[in-house]
Amino acid sequence: MTKRSAGNFDWLLIILFLALVSIGWINIYSASLDPEVVSGSFDFANLYTKQFVWIVLSFVLIVFILFLDAKFFERFASVIYICSLLSLLGLYVFGKEISGATSWYDLGGFSIQPSEFAKAATALALAKYLSDIQTDVASFQHQLRAFLIIALPAIFIIPQPDPGSAIVYAAFFFPLYREGLSGIYLIIGMSIIALFVATLAVGPLYVCGGIVLITIGLFLLKRKKRASASMYFILPIVCMGFVFSVNYIFQNVFEQRHRDRFNVVLGKEVDAKAIGYNTQQSEIAIGSGGWTGRGFLKGTQTTGNFVPEQHTDYIFSTVGEEWGFLGSTFVVFLFVALMIRIIFLAEKQKNQFSRIYGYSVAGILFIHFLINIGMVTGIFPTVGIPLPFFSYGGSGLWGFTILLFIFVRLDGNRLNEW
Amino acid sequence: MRKLLLFTIVLISGFAFTGRLLYLQVLDDSFVGMSENNAIKRVYDYPQRGHIYDRDGNLLVSNQPSYDVMVIPREVKPFDTLEFCGLLKMDKEKLMERLDKACVYSPRLPSVIIPQLTKSEFAYLQEKMRKYEGFYIQKRSLRDYQIKYGANFLGYIAEVNNRDIKKNPYYQSGDLIGRQGVEEYYEDALHGVKGVKYIQKDRFNRDIGPYKNGSLDTLPQKGKDLNLTIDSELQKYGEELMKNKRGGIVALEPSTGQMLALVAAPNYDPDLLVGRERSKNFTDLYLDSISKPLFDRVLKGEYSPGSPFKTLNALIALQEGVVDTNEAFACHGGYRYGRGRLFGCHHHKSPLSMVQGIAYSCNAYFANVYLRTIEKYPTPQEGIDAWKKHLESFGLNQYMGYDLPNGSKGKIPGSELYDRVYPNHNWYSTATISNSIGQGEVMTTPMQLANVTAAIANRGWFYTPHIIKSIEGDTAKIPIEYRTKHITTIEPKYFEPVIEGMAQVYDYGTAASLQIPGIEMCGKTGTSENYTKINGNRMQLTDHSIFVAFAPKDNPKIAIAVFVENGYWGSRYAGRIASLMAEKYIKGKITRTDLQDWVLNHSLEEEYEKPLSGKPFPINDGKKISGKLLKDDKKISGKL
Structure with a gap:
C-alpha cells in the first residue's frame, strides 16, 4: 500500500467534474420542474430531487474508488469485464423494458442500466490486454483479439435495442491508434462514412464521378506511375461498388426511423411534427437563447416541455435556451477542457495501462460529447446517447463518475510508481 | 503524430460546436419568433366598436351583445340531451349532427353549436349552462342599428378574410372588419385596440399560467365614436321619397362640403346584415341582379x-x-x-x-x-x-x-x-x-x-x-x-x-x-x-x-x-x-x-x-x- 495524499489527485479534473455535474443539475431542475407545482420542493417524485440523490451517492462512490488501491483495477480488470458482460447478457433474462428497450434491471424502486458501466469495464479490459508485455498492436491476431474485447459488449447491447450506446464503442479506436494501430483503419473507416453520407446526400453517380476525378488527379500528380496499380484501379472500383450498394444497405439494413433521421439531417425531409420534431424543437430552444439566454427557469421551450426527453438526451437545449450563447459555449469549453486535461494526463502516465485507460476515457467522453451536442444542435442524426454528467439518470451519472475517477485514481498513483 | 489525433479532433469539434451555436443563437434569428408562437398563446379581449352618431348627435349605430353556444367536443360529458335540446329549442338529431361536425373539425378546439342567441334566450340558458360540461357561452359584440335606413353609407361588419389578414397583421381569423361605407373607411378609428393576454402553454397545449406574470398584457381600448355630417331626418325622408324608385339623392352643405343626405335607392334595412339570418339575407341582396340593392347608385x-x-x-x-x-x-x-x-x-x-x-x-x-x-x-x-x-x-x-x-x-x-x-x-x-x-x-x-x-x-x-x-x-x-x-x-x-x-x-x-x-x-x-x-x-x-x-x-x-x-x-x-x-x-x-x-x-x-x-x-x-x-x-x- 502506497502512501496516499489528497495532493496526489488531479484537482483540475475534480473541479471540472464538479462544475459539469452542478451545472447539469441546475438545468435538469429547470427542465423537469413542473410549473404547476410550487417550485423548490424536494419531493422524491421530482426528477431533480432524484438526480440530486444520485449525485450525492456518486460522491460516496468517488470516495470508495479513491480509497481502493490503484493496482486493484489492473488486477481485477478481466473479472470486472466478465461480470459486466454477464450483466449485459442477464438483461435478456431478467431485463425490464423501459420505452421499448430492455436495457434495465429493476432493483425495486430504481433501475440500473448495465451498459453504462460496461464502458468502464471494457476500458479496463482493453487497457489490461494492450498493456500486456506480450501484446503487439501491429500483429493482426492481437488486433483481432482487441477488437473482440471491444465488440463483445457492443454486440450484446445492439439487440436490446440500444444501438446508440453501441456506437460509443467506436471510442476505443483512439487508445488503439495511440498504441500503434495502423492509420489505415482510420482511413478506411472515415472513407466508408464519407462515401456513405455523400451518396445519400448527392446520389451515387456524382460520388462515382468524384472518385474517378480524384483517382485521375492523383495518378497525374504521382511520378512513379507503375508503382501501385491496385491503388489506381482496384481501389476506385471497390469504392464505386460500395457506393452503389449504399442504397441497398440504406433501404434494407437500416430501419425506417434511421432512414428518417438521416433524411432530416440531410435536409431531404422537413416534417416538424413527426421525425424531426425533437431536433426541430431543440433547435428552436437553442436558437431562441440569443447571446445571454432567457435566464434560469425563463425558457419558454424548457418550461413548456416542448423538447421531448429534454432532461435526458436533450438537456443541452435547456442550456442553450436559458443561458444563451455564452452559457452553452462555456459548457462546451468545460467539456473540451476536461477531455484535453485527460489526454494531457494520459500522455504523462509512465504506466501503459494507465495511459490506455486514460485515452479510453477521453475517447468515450468525446464520442458522447460529439454525438449528443451534434444531435441537439441539428448537425447529426438523432442518436439517443446522453451527455456525460449532464443528462438525467443515475446509471449514466454513476457510469461516467466511475469511468472518470478510476482514471483520477490511476493518475494519482503516477508519482508513487517509482 | 499519434499523440495528437484525439487532441486535435477534440479541439476541432469544440470550435465546430461554438460556430454552430454562434449561428443558431446569434446570427440566425429566425428561431426567436418560432419559440414565441410555440409556447405562448395570445388571448384577445375585444373592445367595443365605436358608436356612430348623426350631425345633431342622434345615435345611429351602437353595439349589442350576442351569445354563441360553443362546444369543445373532447370535454363533453354525458348529459341530459332532452333537456338541453329543450333549452336550445332544437331537435336532438340536429344537435347530434352539429356535435359530430364539431368533432370532425377538432375535438380540442371550440366550435359554434348555436350562433347569436338574443339576450333573452341567453338569460334563460345561462342558469343551466353549468350542468353541461364542454359547452360554454361566448360573448360577441354585434352592431345594433337604431335606424332602418342609411345602409349604403353606413356599411356593415363582417368576418375578416385571408386577404385582410395578410394586409394588416392586426387582424386574426374570426375578427370583425368594416365593409363598405363608414364602417370600412373609418375602420381604424372604429375598431379600437384589442387587449392581449399572454398565456404560456406547454407542448400539449395546456395553459400553465400567465407569461411573465402578465406584465406584457394589455387592456382593450374602446373604438372611437364618430359623428357624421348626415342629417338623419333628411336621410330618412329622402329614402321614403325614393321608395319604389331607383336612383339617388345627394344633399350637400355648400359652405362646408358636408354630406347631409346620401340616398341610394333601392336600399335595405341595415339590420338585415346582423344576427343569425345574416348570410341568408346577404345572399338575397347580393343575388338580386335586377334592382341591385348593394350597388351604391x-x-x-x-x-x-x-x-x-x-x-x-x-x-x-x-x-x-x-x-x-x-x-x-x-x-x-x-x-x-x-x-x-x-x-x-x-x-x-x-x-x-x-x-x-x-x-x-x-x-x-x-x-x-x-x-x-x-x-x-x-x-x-x-x-x-x-x-x-x-x-x-x-x-x-x-x-x-x-x-x-x-x-x-x-x-x-x-x-x-x-x-x-x-x-x-x-x-x-x-x-x-x-x-x-x-x-x-x-x-x-x-x-x-x-x-x-x-x-x-x-x-x-x-x-x-x-x-x-x-x-x-x-x-x-x-x-x-x-x-x-x-x-x-x-x-x-x-x-x-x-x-x-x-x-x-x-x-x-x-x-x-x-x-x-x-x-x-x-x-x-x-x-x-x-x-x-x-x-x-x-x-x-x-x-x-x-x-x-x-x-x-x-x-x-x-x-x-x-x-x-x-x-x-x-x-x-x-x-x-x-x-x-x-x-x-x-x-x-x-x-x-x-x-x-x-x-x-x-x-x-x-x-x-x-x-x-x-x-x-x-x-x-x-x-x-x-x-x-x-x-x-x-x-x-x-x-x-
Whole structure:
C-alpha cells in the first residue's frame, strides 16, 4: 500500500467534474420542474430531487474508488469485464423494458442500466490486454483479439435495442491508434462514412464521378506511375461498388426511423411534427437563447416541455435556451477542457495501462460529447446517447463518475510508481 | 503524430460546436419568433366598436351583445340531451349532427353549436349552462342599428378574410372588419385596440399560467365614436321619397362640403346584415341582379348628367369670353348643322339669351355656345382639352377623394378619346355636340353633380364632400383635405347670370310649379336619354329624371342632386323630390302635402319591368316604342 495524499489527485479534473455535474443539475431542475407545482420542493417524485440523490451517492462512490488501491483495477480488470458482460447478457433474462428497450434491471424502486458501466469495464479490459508485455498492436491476431474485447459488449447491447450506446464503442479506436494501430483503419473507416453520407446526400453517380476525378488527379500528380496499380484501379472500383450498394444497405439494413433521421439531417425531409420534431424543437430552444439566454427557469421551450426527453438526451437545449450563447459555449469549453486535461494526463502516465485507460476515457467522453451536442444542435442524426454528467439518470451519472475517477485514481498513483 | 489525433479532433469539434451555436443563437434569428408562437398563446379581449352618431348627435349605430353556444367536443360529458335540446329549442338529431361536425373539425378546439342567441334566450340558458360540461357561452359584440335606413353609407361588419389578414397583421381569423361605407373607411378609428393576454402553454397545449406574470398584457381600448355630417331626418325622408324608385339623392352643405343626405335607392334595412339570418339575407341582396340593392347608385352610378350640365357649359363660355349674357340665339325646333342634321329642342319662345336659355333649357342655345367655346381654339383638340380642364376643376372626371370607400370617376371626354375614335384625327367640334347638353360621352355620378351644384351655389369654390363631422367629438381630427378650399377655374363674377337663370327655372322655366313658398331657389332640370342592351340590341329606355338645386339663392344652405332612373322628364320626379328635400331641410317641415303624397304614391316599378318583359315596350309615356333599331347618327334628340 502506497502512501496516499489528497495532493496526489488531479484537482483540475475534480473541479471540472464538479462544475459539469452542478451545472447539469441546475438545468435538469429547470427542465423537469413542473410549473404547476410550487417550485423548490424536494419531493422524491421530482426528477431533480432524484438526480440530486444520485449525485450525492456518486460522491460516496468517488470516495470508495479513491480509497481502493490503484493496482486493484489492473488486477481485477478481466473479472470486472466478465461480470459486466454477464450483466449485459442477464438483461435478456431478467431485463425490464423501459420505452421499448430492455436495457434495465429493476432493483425495486430504481433501475440500473448495465451498459453504462460496461464502458468502464471494457476500458479496463482493453487497457489490461494492450498493456500486456506480450501484446503487439501491429500483429493482426492481437488486433483481432482487441477488437473482440471491444465488440463483445457492443454486440450484446445492439439487440436490446440500444444501438446508440453501441456506437460509443467506436471510442476505443483512439487508445488503439495511440498504441500503434495502423492509420489505415482510420482511413478506411472515415472513407466508408464519407462515401456513405455523400451518396445519400448527392446520389451515387456524382460520388462515382468524384472518385474517378480524384483517382485521375492523383495518378497525374504521382511520378512513379507503375508503382501501385491496385491503388489506381482496384481501389476506385471497390469504392464505386460500395457506393452503389449504399442504397441497398440504406433501404434494407437500416430501419425506417434511421432512414428518417438521416433524411432530416440531410435536409431531404422537413416534417416538424413527426421525425424531426425533437431536433426541430431543440433547435428552436437553442436558437431562441440569443447571446445571454432567457435566464434560469425563463425558457419558454424548457418550461413548456416542448423538447421531448429534454432532461435526458436533450438537456443541452435547456442550456442553450436559458443561458444563451455564452452559457452553452462555456459548457462546451468545460467539456473540451476536461477531455484535453485527460489526454494531457494520459500522455504523462509512465504506466501503459494507465495511459490506455486514460485515452479510453477521453475517447468515450468525446464520442458522447460529439454525438449528443451534434444531435441537439441539428448537425447529426438523432442518436439517443446522453451527455456525460449532464443528462438525467443515475446509471449514466454513476457510469461516467466511475469511468472518470478510476482514471483520477490511476493518475494519482503516477508519482508513487517509482 | 499519434499523440495528437484525439487532441486535435477534440479541439476541432469544440470550435465546430461554438460556430454552430454562434449561428443558431446569434446570427440566425429566425428561431426567436418560432419559440414565441410555440409556447405562448395570445388571448384577445375585444373592445367595443365605436358608436356612430348623426350631425345633431342622434345615435345611429351602437353595439349589442350576442351569445354563441360553443362546444369543445373532447370535454363533453354525458348529459341530459332532452333537456338541453329543450333549452336550445332544437331537435336532438340536429344537435347530434352539429356535435359530430364539431368533432370532425377538432375535438380540442371550440366550435359554434348555436350562433347569436338574443339576450333573452341567453338569460334563460345561462342558469343551466353549468350542468353541461364542454359547452360554454361566448360573448360577441354585434352592431345594433337604431335606424332602418342609411345602409349604403353606413356599411356593415363582417368576418375578416385571408386577404385582410395578410394586409394588416392586426387582424386574426374570426375578427370583425368594416365593409363598405363608414364602417370600412373609418375602420381604424372604429375598431379600437384589442387587449392581449399572454398565456404560456406547454407542448400539449395546456395553459400553465400567465407569461411573465402578465406584465406584457394589455387592456382593450374602446373604438372611437364618430359623428357624421348626415342629417338623419333628411336621410330618412329622402329614402321614403325614393321608395319604389331607383336612383339617388345627394344633399350637400355648400359652405362646408358636408354630406347631409346620401340616398341610394333601392336600399335595405341595415339590420338585415346582423344576427343569425345574416348570410341568408346577404345572399338575397347580393343575388338580386335586377334592382341591385348593394350597388351604391349615389357614388358608383354613372349617368349622363343631361341639362344640368348646361350650366357648366354656360360658365365655361363666359370664362372663355366667347359669349356675353345679352347675345341671343334663335331656336326653331333645334339646332341645324352639317348636312341636314337636326339637334332637336322643344317648344319655347325664340331667340333666347343666357338667362332664359338656362330657364327654358334651350338645346340650340347651348349647341351654339359650346361650339364657340371649342372653336375658339385653332384645333378642336385644343378646344376640347381647354373645356375639359375647366370641368375637372369642378371635381368631374375623378374620384373626388371623399371619405367613403366606393366611387366612380365619371367621364369627361378629351381630345385623346376622340382621336382614338376617329383615327385620322379629322373630327370637328360638331362631332362632340352632344356634350353641350350633358349627353354623349359625358358621365357623372350623383355625388359629382351635387358637388358641381355646391360649387355654383358658392360662386366658384367647394370643399371636397365628406361624411365625417368629428371623431370622438373632436373636429380637429378631420383630415386636412376636407378643410381645404378648392377654387374652380371660373371667376366668381360669371356665376351670377347662370345662377339667375337657375332661379328663373323656378319662376317661369322648366320647374315653375316647384318653387318652395318663401324661399328663393335655384335649380336645373335634366332629362337624359339612356339605353340598355337586350339580347344584344341597343334599346332605349324611358329617360332619366334629373334635377339639381340649391337654396336659398343667397347664402345657400343646401345643394342637392337627384337622379330618378327612367322617371321621364326632370321636373316630374327629380324636381319634386329635390324641392321637398330642400323644404324639409330648410323649414324642417313640409307644407305642400299634395306634392309629397304624389311622390310617395307614385311607383316606377312598372317602368322597370318593361325591359324584362321580352316584348317591344312603350317609353316616355307612350310617345315612343323602343325595340326598333335606332339610327342615332341621323338625329340626336336633346332633352330639356
